Structure formats: structure tokens, C-alpha cells
Amino acid sequence: MSETAGAGRYAPSPSGDLHIGNLRTALLAWLFARHSGRRFLMRIEDLDDRARDGAAESQLRDLRSIGLDWDEEPMLQSDRRAAHDAAIDTLTAAGRTFECFCSRKEIQAAPTAPHAPPGAYPGTCRDLDDAQRAERRAEGRPPAIRLRSDTSRFTITDDLCGRYTGVVDDFVLRRGDGTAAYNLAVVVDDGAQGIDQVVRADDLLSSTPRQAYLATLLGLPVPDHAHVPLVLNTAGQRLAKRDGAVTLADLALVGVDTARVLSMMARSLRLASANETVTTAVLLDRFDPTRLPDGPWIVDPDDLW
Ligand code: GLU
Secondary structure (H helix, E strand, O other), rough: OOOOOOEEEEOOOOOOOOOHHHHHHHHHHHHHHOOOOEEEEEEOOOOOOOOOOOOOHHHHHHHHHHHOOOOOEEHHHHHOOOHHHHHHHHHHHHOOOOOOOHHHHHHHOOOOOOOOOOOOOOOOOOOHHHHHHHHHHHOOOOOOEOOOOOOOOOEEEEEOOEEEEEEOOOOOOOOOOOOOHHHHHHHHHHHHHHHEEEOOOOOOOOHHHHHHHHHHHHOOOEEEEEEEOOEOOOOOOOOOOHOOOOOOHHHHHOOHHHHHHHHHHHOOOOOOOOOOOHHHHHHHHOOOHHHOOOOOOEEHHHHHO
């Protein structure tokens, strides 16, 4: 075990109870952090429109009940407005932002710039002059703030996925309603928490080049990344609550207790044999990041109980 002063983290959006796929990702983030001698921190990403009252408490309770622990009070992203604004101010002072008045519809309808990667912001508001900006403001549209990017791609090296090059466009830093956008908040808050290891589901891999590039612009170190395979349903889609009893509360109702859920997750990670009762301490002893299965875990909720 190497000693490092760094930290890993789990950063759920409090949109409802965690399901077995989320819990497995959290377990992996904890195992990666503890295995490498790091601290483990929690951050509640409650800037999201999907945030629901009481969900964060319930998520933390479930994480504790499977045997995870963390080293500080969880950070609440909604408390971080001043830091998010300060980062945007820094970028603005460096000429790195612009106001964007486009609606989602307008962006979809705009012709894409030649050579721009698919899905990239088409650049509509990037070079507005003062008069054009004043005109749009007078129409009463609250502007979003976008990054003025000077690259269209950025490469990261992921511990599990290897080298990955992805799109970096003029992505949103602050939404029109004044809330920090996900990509900005993640980078600023990872920096503030001293996170140097990000373990999360691989559906977020495509956001990582944007975040890594932004970190470099803000003078923050780019953390190590390990994007772990998602948990899928039998149709090959990401597991969701509509798939059946997949949260601890729902599984308890059908007679599957938390110990059994941990045992199933451990087995899916090749850290336990079928029906073996384990603790997170035992899993940590057995954990070897080089021996993780590299495909998704396919879950048939009917088989869980
Ligand atoms: N809050 C995000 C989610 O729950 C995760 C963000 C991250 O891990 O960077 O999907």
C-alpha cells in the first residue's frame, strides 16, 4: 500500500435512493481509495434539478450500511456557490469565457462549424460584439456563461480504459439561472477537496477530457481516473429503478438483506464466491485493481432474490 496524502471520492446526485449499480460504483471508489492509502470523501451533487429532499440522507445511510466510511463531513455542492463563481471570475479575467444567449433549440438547429466534432457548441455567441450582446440582453434572455476553449480535443489516461481522447467544446460553466454547471462544479470541488483519484461509472468518461482541460486552465492538478463499467439490465441498458427491486429498501422488502447485496456485489467484482458472507474490510484485503472484470455487470433483478 502506497502512502499518499490524496483522496478519492464518491459524488452522488441526490435524486432518489441509490440502486445496486450506484452502490457498486461507490464500493469500487472506496476500495480504490483505501487500497492506495488515500482518504475517502463524499460530495453531494445537489445542484442538479433532479435533487430531492431527504435523498442525500438516505443515500448516505445506505452507503454506511454496506460498510463504507468517509473521512470528513460530506461536502454539499449547493454550499459552494462563492467558490464556483470565483473560478468563473478567474476564467473571465483571463478572457476565457463568453456569455451565451442560445436556447437548446437554437443550438440544435444551428449548422455545425466545419471540422467541429459532433455535438460541439456551434459557436453562435462566441464572437458577439457589445451591441449584439446588449440587444440579446434587452430581449430578457439571461445568459449562460461558456468556456472559450482553445482546443477541440483533450486526451486523458484512464487507469482502466487507457488513453482516451474526447471532445472539448465551449461548454457551459454557469447556467442561465445562475447555477454552476456540472463540469465546472466537479472540477472546482474536486480541487477544493484535494481529490486526486476519481473513480466513477464509465458513462462519464466522455465528460472527462472537458474536466481535465478545465482543471489545467484553473491551475488544478488533473486527478487519476478509473472509469468502471456500468451495471446493466438484461436488455443491455443501464440499470434503473424501473427495472424492479434494485435499491436496498426495495430488496429488503423482498427479503434480500444488505449483507446479501454486499455479497452479490463482491461476487460480481470477483472478490467473493457465491453466497459468501463478506465485509468491506475483507474485500479491501482481497482487492486488486488489476484483476477487476472489464465488462459490465448484467443484473436481472428477478434473479437477485
Ligand atoms: N453526480 C454525478 C452522478 O451521480 C457523478 C459525478 C462524478 O462522479 O464526477 O452521476
